[in-house]
Amino acid sequence: MNSLLPSAWVAEAMKLRGTLALALAVFAPVLVVALFCAQMLLAPSPSVPPAGGEQAWLALIRGMLALWCFLMLPLYVTLQAALLANMEHANQQWKHLLALPVPRHQHFLAKGWALGLLSCLSAATLYVGVLLAGYVLPWIKPSLGIGGPPPWQALLGSIVAATAASALMAVLQMFIALRARSFTVAVGTGMAACVAGFLIGKSDRFGPLYPWTMPLHTVVQGGAQQWPLAAIGLSAAVLSGGALAYWLGRYPPE
Amino acid sequence: MADTRDGAAMALAVEGRGLTYRYRGGGGISAIDLFVPRGAVYALLGANGSGKTTTIRLLLGLLRPQAGTLRVLGHPDPARSGAGRRAVGALVEAPSLYPHLSGRRNLEVTARLLGVSRSKVDQVMAEVGLDGRDRDRKARDYSLGMKQRLGLAFALVGDPELLVLDEPGNGLDPAGMVQMRHMVAALARERGITVLLSSHLLGEVEHLATHVGIIESGGLRYQGRLGDLVPASGGQLEIASAEPALALARLGELAIPASAAGAGLIHIELPVDGCSDQVDRELLLRLVEAGVPFHAFHRRRVSLESRYFALTGRAGE
Numbered sequence: 001m002n003s004l005l006p007s008a009w010v011a012e013a014m015k016l017r018g019t020l021a022l023a024l025a026v027f028a029p030v031l032v033v034a035l036f037c038a039q040m041l042l043a044p045s046p047s048v049p050p051a052g053g054e055q056a057w058l059a060l061i062r063g064m065l066a067l068w069c070f071l072m073l074p075l076y077v078t079l080q081a082a083l084l085a086n087m088e089h090a091n092q093q094w095k096h097l098l099a100l101p102v103p104r105h106q107h108f109l110a111k112g113w114a115l116g117l118l119s120c121l122s123a124a125t126l127y128v129g130v131l132l133a134g135y136v137l138p139w140i141k142p143s144l145g146i147g148g149p150p151p152w153q154a155l156l157g158s159i160v161a162a163t164a165a166s167a168l169m170a171v172l173q174m175f176i177a178l179r180a181r182s183f184t185v186a187v188g189t190g191m192a193a194c195v196a197g198f199l200i201g202k203s204d205r206f207g208p209l210y211p212w213t214m215p216l217h218t219v220v221q222g223g224a225q226q227w228p229l230a231a232i233g234l235s236a237a238v239l240s241g242g243a244l245a246y247w248l249g250r251y252p253p254e
Numbered sequence: 255m256a257d258t259r260d261g262a263a264m265a266l267a268v269e270g271r272g273l274t275y276r277y278r279g280g281g282g283i284s285a286i287d288l289f290v291p292r293g294a295v296y297a298l299l300g301a302n303g304s305g306k307t308t309t310i311r312l313l314l315g316l317l318r319p320q321a322g323t324l325r326v327l328g329h330p331d332p333a334r335s336g337a338g339r340r341a342v343g344a345l346v347e348a349p350s351l352y353p354h355l356s357g358r359r360n361l362e363v364t365a366r367l368l369g370v371s372r373s374k375v376d377q378v379m380a381e382v383g384l385d386g387r388d389r390d391r392k393a394r395d396y397s398l399g400m401k402q403r404l405g406l407a408f409a410l411v412g413d414p415e416l417l418v419l420d421e422p423g424n425g426l427d428p429a430g431m432v433q434m435r436h437m438v439a440a441l442a443r444e445r446g447i448t449v450l451l452s453s454h455l456l457g458e459v460e461h462l463a464t465h466v467g468i469i470e471s472g473g474l475r476y477q478g479r480l481g482d483l484v485p486a487s488g489g490q491l492e493i494a495s496a497e498p499a500l501a502l503a504r505l506g507e508l509a510i511p512a513s514a515a516g517a518g519l520i521h522i523e524l525p526v527d528g529c530s531d532q533v534d535r536e537l538l539l540r541l542v543e544a545g546v547p548f549h550a551f552h553r554r555r556v557s558l559e560s561r562y563f564a565l566t567g568r569a570g571e
Contacts, residue, residue, distance in 0.1 A: 095346045099342075100342050
């Protein structure tokens with residue numbers, strides 16, 4: 001399997017061992033699930049119970065994904081990108097890596113690949129977390145009305161679409177973190193973009209195309225736009241990621 | 255004619271002509287001709303900011319020359335030549351380590367990027383003296399000397415033909431420096447690796463290098479064999495005399511070149527090709543027989559340090 005992947009990608013995975021990146025990939029979605037569960041348990045029972053167990057399941061999925069996509073995912077991507085880039089900035093690794101006989105753009109593509117891998121790991125954790133929450137919550141608070149078999153496919157589709165739609169944001173954030181040597185600049189830019197999302201995300205015109213709110217728009221309106229946005233986000237990420245990796249290869253960080 | 259030039263190029267591991275790289279804020283190098291023979295231990299000497307690291311960055315393709323041409327192991331444009339870069343191992347300034355990984359894991363990352371087997375990793379770690387428990391300690395817990403050795407392992411793991419070491423003795427204690435010197439010397443002697451190192455530790459270089467380049471303010475002031483710059487023989491014989499004027503007069507009568515060095519000291523110039531214990535004995539005998547008044551003597555060798563300062567004009571700084 002290793003030999004099928006470019007060496008820089010495998011090396012990138014090797015570097016992740018022992019970092020906070022893997023812990024963060026699990027912790028971030030678990031925190032979202034835990035916070036949302038706490039909110040559901042502490043809030044008063046709905047005066048009008050949901051029409052059926054499946055509707056209650058869907059409400060749970062939408063609520064958790066909205067919290068994930070709107071706030072946690074942009075911050076998570078910002079932090080992970082800064083962490084991945086800082087592994088090289090902090091220890092002056094570039095002079096070593098760039099002197100090796102590996103095409104330079106491979107190092108930068110590998111960073112994007114690692115960030116994508118971490119996003120997928122978080123998405124998988126979120127998937128498991130939502131399902132567990134759906135099983136545990138009705139046992140603690142039956143009035144929530146959650147029951148019956150979970151809507152596996154709807155949940156899987158929503159998480160896959162949101163993750164795919166976040167790819168463009170991840171590429172841009174990774175580029176900023178690689179280009180700016182400062183951890184503060186990388187994180188600050190991500191936070192500013194996230195805050196801007198509070199305003200831009202409300203716009204029907206710009207919200208779905210703003211990279212930091214694109215994942216959220218896969219969830220709203222019952223997920224009506226999820227696949228078009230996933231396709232746009234992913235294809236824009238592939239194109240821009242390739243171009244930016246090539247550019248960084250020509251004008252690398254020092 | 256072309257054959258001769260090709261042959262000369264083959265004999266050079268590094269051939270740079272008119273290399274120039276100037277930074278916007280000042281500094282860099284200007285029109286340097288750099289010739290590093292294959293199999294040599296070539297030391298690039300210079301003060302901080304003289305252009306050593308810029309030269310090394312150009313060699314490694316981390317910078318592209320603004321003017322001039324560069325061939326590394328016969329490959330033009332080292333920045334783009336994968337084959338050229340594969341044959342070069344480098345340690346630039348401080349070693350680049352991932353502190354959260356063990357020493358072995360750090361080397362495995364580089365080995366993976368170079369497509370080198372894991373067995374080679376253990377072999378190289380043992381070669382640089384990082385075996386046993388040291389291999390599995392986190393790099394953050396390494397001493398400076400261990401980090402430097404691991405940096406050398408990075409440079410060696412790809413089986414390079416040319417080893418480029420930027421200030422390899424930086425931060426090492428005297429024992430660490432001697433160890434590093436022995437390792438580098440053994441690599442050149444036993445494996446025929448060409449070594450290009452930069453340093454400002456003149457004493458270390460004198461023990462290790464076969465060739466030197468002296469760089470000052472971005473220009474190369476000297477380049478050639480260490481032996482040509484610092485002859486193994488030659489130098490001065492220093493005598494101490496209670497009557498220096500009389501001693502100088504007697505030396506003049508004997509047609510022995512000498513000069514007063516103050517405080518009753520006189521320096522007698524020794525011939526470059528005729529200095530040995532035997533010559534010293536004969537000279538001293540002549541002085542005694544001629545009645546040159548002196549009560550002490552010792553031989554002063556021409557050192558790399560004195561030649562360096564003479565070439566760079568930094569002696570008074």
